[in-house]
Amino acid sequence: MSFSPLEVLLTTDIVLFTIQQERLKVLLIRRGSDPYKGCWALPGGFVQEGESLGECARRELLEETGVDEAYLEQLYTFGDPDRDPRGRVVTVGYFALVRSDELILEASTDADAAAWFPADELPDLAFDHAEILRVARERLSAKVEYSSIGFQFLPVEFTLRQAQAVHEAVLARSLDKRNFRASLKARGLVKGTGRKIQDGPHRPAELFRLATDEPVKIFK
Amino acid sequence: MSFSPLEVLLTTDIVLFTIQQERLKVLLIRRGSDPYKGCWALPGGFVQEGESLGECARRELLEETGVDEAYLEQLYTFGDPDRDPRGRVVTVGYFALVRSDELILEASTDADAAAWFPADELPDLAFDHAEILRVARERLSAKVEYSSIGFQFLPVEFTLRQAQAVHEAVLARSLDKRNFRASLKARGLVKGTGRKIQDGPHRPAELFRLATDEPVKIFK
DNA sequence: CCAAAAGTGTTCGTACTACACCCATGC
């Protein structure tokens, strides 16, 4: 290694998903400075001294969106030489999941700079963020099927209907109610609390919670 | 972004797997310079100007091991602030698979600087390379079960016994011959060539090849 | 004829699919 190594700028970009109105949504921010000023983009920013990649992603998420607690997972690293007009900037993509009921926190950031978009109606995005988002959606869909990651969108106690709506939103197809419930039971994933919730002119639904403490359980 | 962003050094490190004597092996190189001089480490090196991450991994693989054609896939990015004593060095881990019969190429590199180690008898490694290797093994094992990635270890034509041996080596457990073959047939993964190969005092085996052109097919 | 690997089917349990009706509640 006698050549002088190339120094690069390193960022993390976060694809933050949630469910609203039973639809999968993604948080985007409007860029306030060049390049791509005024464009929609993923939240993210430069890695700082003494900070790990995951710490950086968590910090950026908090700073740019006000989201404090979220499931966070490294996705993929994008480093094509010309992906950023400023020069050599490599980004480590993350994806993050928050519960719908934490979204009040979103108001803590400057209001018109951030917005939730339905995952299937996205605007044009800055840099290669459309590609990062595509990879994130792919990974999320796959993981919902073979792990319990989908429950990250739900509060600690939830009804089975809510759970099914979340899975349907992520997979973008409808599921059979009896099969969905049977599968949860077969996997021993949820346990009833005995308590019920009444939210309309119909029979009250039982509240459930995850049976295990591990946040995300891989099936099989 | 008013602060001045941190510049980092970026490397790729490659976990190169193969199968020899029906065992899963990993290629390591002995470091010729500090830090960790004399230690075993993964092949890899600094990303250069104008080079994408995948190109860097492929180049390092060629330069350090003489391996030209290999299946290559990005694994995970490791960026803890203190993972490298030289300063802030972030590495993008890759894993690569080569066929056993390409290993003659390995002699093209300086002989005692590189060696194959059984995946379950590894020496101490430099940096956080033990962790990178752990992640790579995990990913490889998982992927062998739900994709046709294992055939990357085999030549274009192979016997079913060879295919089974490869899968057994990766999974570190023995498989049932009839089930293995039935599963290949059910998936329509391989097709017989009609030709046979004779390699000992026993009935000759038919040669097979992959039924599809796609290098790696995901099941289900 | 012996050693060595090639080749081949069935049974069982488990998991996914499709599918329809009664129940509890508020208005």
Place this chain on the structure above:
DNA sequence: GCATGGGTGTAGTACGAACACTTTTGG
């Protein structure tokens, strides 16, 4: 009493796991 979502079971099919013997060849 009616509208709304809550809750439940069964039959068919597909897939993975366990399991043993005959065939072909070289020596």
